[in-house]
Amino acid sequence: MKKRTLIILAVAGVVLLLGIALAVKAFGDNKTEKDGYDTYQVKEDKPIRVTGKVSPHTIKTYQNNSQLGDFVSVQVEDGQYVQQGTPLINYAIDSTQRQSLVDQVNQAQAQGDQNAIDKAWRQLNRYDGQVNNSIYATFPGTVSLQNSENVGDGEAILQLISDNPEIKTTVSEYDLDKLNVGDKVNVEVNSTGKKGTGKIVKINELPTSYQQQDSGAAQAGGAGAQVGGEEGEEGGASLTTSNPIQNSPSGGNANETSKYEVVVGDLDFKVRNGYSVEASIPQDTLKLPKSVLTKDDHVYVVDKQGKAHKVKVEHNEENDTLIVTKGVKKGDKLIKNPDSKVQDGKKVEVSE
Structure with missing residues (x-):
């Protein structure tokens, strides 16, 4: 009986010792994990997300210009792609009108009067510019016919749409300083899912609130002041100036975040x-x-071997966050709250 008791006590003792050993090991493992240093993995800032619509860089509307002559016909088809310099519209132009201006240039040169020569050349260049601007494609693009029959003076005949589409969007003042002209942009079309890339080509200096003010000022000053060409100039067109000035313009509602067109x-x-x-x-x-x-x-x-390496970091500070300019790269694992126990080149325990 006594021998059986001793055996039972011995077995119980062994079990107790094993239990204590396992508990110590578990506690030790927990302590190692708890005592390991927390880390931070370096990552890039989140991308700035915006929405917008695709629009052409330029749309030019060609209107019936009766000063050149009677409108005859268009020389292109709807949807046709044309190169710069392609004739678009056919007018019955009175050739004597330009010849008269050429004769004035020749007469002024024969007389040797420099003022008269300059004046005659201005008139001729103005006429040629008007012809080129009203008849020929001034940039490559696609034609959209508006009206090709019974077109009244000043009415639209066709539009020329440039072939370099753009996306106009806005960003808030909080993101503006993160952007630069030339930055890459990833684009996805909502309706088709088509993806591509572009780049920022322009960032407006003034917020959209100023643009709204400018629009109002332009309408108010639309009458403008007419400055006629030199008196007696044949074919001289009057020039209209409308350059409104805003003194101490308002930046908009003080409680609203400013937005800038990109x-x-x-x-x-x-x-x-x-x-x-x-x-x-x-x-x-x-x-x-x-x-x-x-x-x-x-x-x-x-590093991957668990060794710590002391690295100098150059940075700027923004809202209690460090903006790195030099020293570390994306994916680096950094020790948080390092103390004197962390040694350069030595292995270090980190928590996972």
Whole structure:
């Protein structure tokens, strides 16, 4: 009986010792994990996401210009793509009108009067410019016919749509400083799912609130002041000036966040004008929490072997966040709240 008791006690003791050993091991593992340093993986800032619509860079409307002569016909078809310099409209032009201006140039040159020569050349150049601007394609693009029969003076005959579509969108003042002309933009067409890329070609200096004010000022000053050509100039067209000035313009509602127009161009895929798109502008900015920085502006980078390497970091500060300019790269694992136990080149325990 006594021997059986001893055996039972011995077995119980062994079980107890095993239990204690397992508990110590578990506690030790937990302690190692708990005592390991937390880390932060360097990553790029989130992309800026915007929406917008595709629109042509330029649309030119060709109107019936009776000063050249009677409108005869259009020389192109609807939807036709044309190169710069292609004749678009046919007028019954009175050739004697230009010849008269050429004769004035010749007469002025024969007389040797420089003022008369300059004046005659201005009249001739103005006439030629009017002809070229009213008849020929001034840039490559696609023709959209508006009216080709019974066109009244000043009425639209056709439109020329440039072949370099753009996307106009807006960004808030909080994102504006993150953008630069030339930045890459990823674009996706909402209706078709088609994807492509472009780049920022323009960032407006003034917010959209100023543009609205400018529009109102332009309408108010639309009457403008007419400055006639030199008196007695044959064929001289009067010039209208309308250059409104705003003194101390308002920046809009003080409680509203300002928005700035951004134009995305140089698209590497074809997309129809008017389509809605979503775009994302990647950000290569690297941000770090202050907790990874030592007092002497260093961080500890942990390599794949678990060794810590002390690295100097150059940075700017923005809203309690460090904006890295030099020192670390995307994907680096940094030790948070490093203390004196962390040694350069030595292995370090990190929590997972």
